[in-house]
Amino acid sequence: MATTSIEISPTAYAKILSHILKYQHYTVNGLLIGNQNGDPLLIQDVYPLFHTGHGLSPMLEIALIQLDTTFSSEQTIIGYYHAFENCKQQSPDVHCERIMDKISEHFKQAILLLVDNHALTKIKEEGSKLPFHIFSRQDSSLRLASKAQIFSNESCISSQEVIEKKLYESCVDFDDHLEDTRLDWSNSKITELIVSKFS
Amino acid sequence: MSKELLSSDWRLVYEELQVEQKKLRKNYSTILLLANHLVTHNSRALGQNVWEVYESIVLASLDCSDYEITTSALSKLSARFPKSTRVLVLKGILLEAKGHSDEVLELYQEIKRNEPLNRECRKRKITVHKSKGQNKMAIQELCEYLSLFIGDTEAWLELCDLYIIELDLYNAGFCIEELILSNPLSYLNHLKYAEICYTKGEEYWDSAAKHYTKVLTLKPDSIRALFGVILTFYAIMKMSRQNLQSKEKRMVDWAKCKLKVLYRNSGNETGCRMLENTIQYFDK
Structure with a gap:
């Protein structure tokens, strides 16, 4: 059965936004971490992956192995987010499908959050929709999950936080980490800031 | 500021x-x-x-x-x-920003006709095609550009990326071969070539391994290449269903040690833990 309701935590949402804003001119992607058996499916955290070399597999495989071996059986990779450099591109390409194939080997109901670049201009407005198109795998191909809905309780506050406090400048993805291992691609700094905001 | x-x-x-x-x-x-x-x-x-x-x-x-x-x-x-073309190209960029892509393509075509060697204009035209999602047209124009300006390394890289998006890894590899020929001592080109070879599939894993090791002779602390070496050699081992030859084993062990040292020196604890897990995964 396809997932119909998805919740995204403020931390996860803030990290996705930070990644997109830091590398506005590039195609960026990352992995969604959550609880396998959650209902609604909850995206707890996010690991930003790349802003260069979209379509090449070696470092992607390393990233997947690193996360797969780090998380316990319950918490796992539940999907993938992707933002194209090109505003007009609104559907996933072959490379996205391949990554989703790989993820769904472990988690059948894996989802793809494709960032709607146009909707990004309105994220600061109260009550605006989250800027994602949700895709899921049906009959071994990626389809737009038109019935699926994504919601977050505090998305508006976390987007303000990211933009106004320039949180995105401190965002680190796996690409950055490979260039300089001192950088922490789990972005615990952003987690701390957002969590302290909501507690 | x-x-x-x-x-x-x-x-x-x-x-x-x-x-x-x-x-x-x-x-x-x-x-x-x-x-x-x-x-x-x-x-x-x-x-x-x-x-x-x-x-x-x-x-x-x-x-x-x-x-x-x-x-x-x-x-x-x-x-x-x-009468300056440089200013005209700037006007074109404004049109691009406002989204008048057909108009701007005409403008660039006009400039290209009058000044076939104007690099700026040719490059802008390629980006317009790319932004319209016409990757094939962009590739065609870029090839034409490179036949005139063969020494433009950034253009070769851009062409390579376009080929990768279009899943044409053979031609993508060719672009990097050109770059390796023009600058054999740059580790970045070998790195990209190795990644392309690995992505191409098992027949090319040998050359991926070769180029990853080449990167390590040029830049011994390249994290990507260290991971690449481990990944590729284990993939080859799994494919051929044989244990690693002693020479390869030495290489992989060295890469693992090197990674551990580099991570330990970086002081990134989460990174160290994740690396340990990854190495254990490969050892299994």
């Missing part, structure tokens, strides 16, 4: 502007602020350099999507240089 700088000598402001423009990741709002300050307060002192500052205003304001400033700077430039 401090306010003190803006109230100090204009030469310092100008210097700061030039520093900012040479950066790889430019902060366009800073550039716009500095350049605007210079042309409003010191345009006479700048002499002939004022036109370059106007040019940077055009580009920076486009990035900040402040089209009013763009238009006023452009009108200054076209009044001074009515």
Whole structure:
């Protein structure tokens, strides 16, 4: 059965936004971490992956192995987010499908959050929709999950936080980490800031 | 950016502007602020350099999507240089920003006809095709461009990326071969070549391993190459269902040790733990 309701935590949402804003001119992607058996499916955290070399597999495989071996059986990779450099591109390409194939080997109901670049201009407005198109795998191909809905309780506050406090400048993805291992691609700094905001 | 700088000598402001423009990741709002300050307060002192500052205003304001400033700077430039192609290309970029892609393609085609060797215009035309999602057209134009300017390494890289998006890994590899030939000592080219070979599939894993090791002779602490070596050798081992030959085993063990040392020295604890897990995964 396809997932119909998805919740995204403020931390996860803030990290996705930070990644997109830091590398506005590039195609960026990352992995969604959550609880396998959650209902609604909850995206707890996010690991930003790349802003260069979209379509090449070696470092992607390393990233997947690193996360797969780090998380316990319950918490796992539940999907993938992707933002194209090109505003007009609104559907996933072959490379996205391949990554989703790989993820769904472990988690059948894996989802793809494709960032709607146009909707990004309105994220600061109260009550605006989250800027994602949700895709899921049906009959071994990626389809737009038109019935699926994504919601977050505090998305508006976390987007303000990211933009106004320039949180995105401190965002680190796996690409950055490979260039300089001192950088922490789990972005615990952003987690701390957002969590302290909501507690 | 401090306010003190803006109230100090204009030469310092100008210097700061030039520093900012040479950066790889430019902060366009800073550039716009500095350049605007210079042309409003010191345009006479700048002499002939004022036109370059106007040019940077055009580009920076486009990035900040402040089209009013763009238009006023452009009108200054076209009044001074009515016949200049460089200004014409800037006008084209404004059209691009506003989304008039068909109009701008015509403009660039016109410039290309009159000045076949104008690199700026050819490159802009390629980006317009790319932004319209016409990757095949972009590839075609880029190939034409490279037949004229074979030494443009960035263009080869761009062509390579376009081929990768179009899943044409053979031609993508060819682009990097060109770059390796022109600069055999750059580790970045070998790294990219190795990644392309690995992605191509098992027949090419041998050459992926070869180029990853080449990277390590050129840059022994390349994290990507260290991971790449481990990944590739284990993949080859799994495919051929044989244990690693002693030489390969030594290579992999060395890469693991090297990674551990590099991570330990970096002081990133989460990174160290994740690395341990990854190495255990490969050992299984």
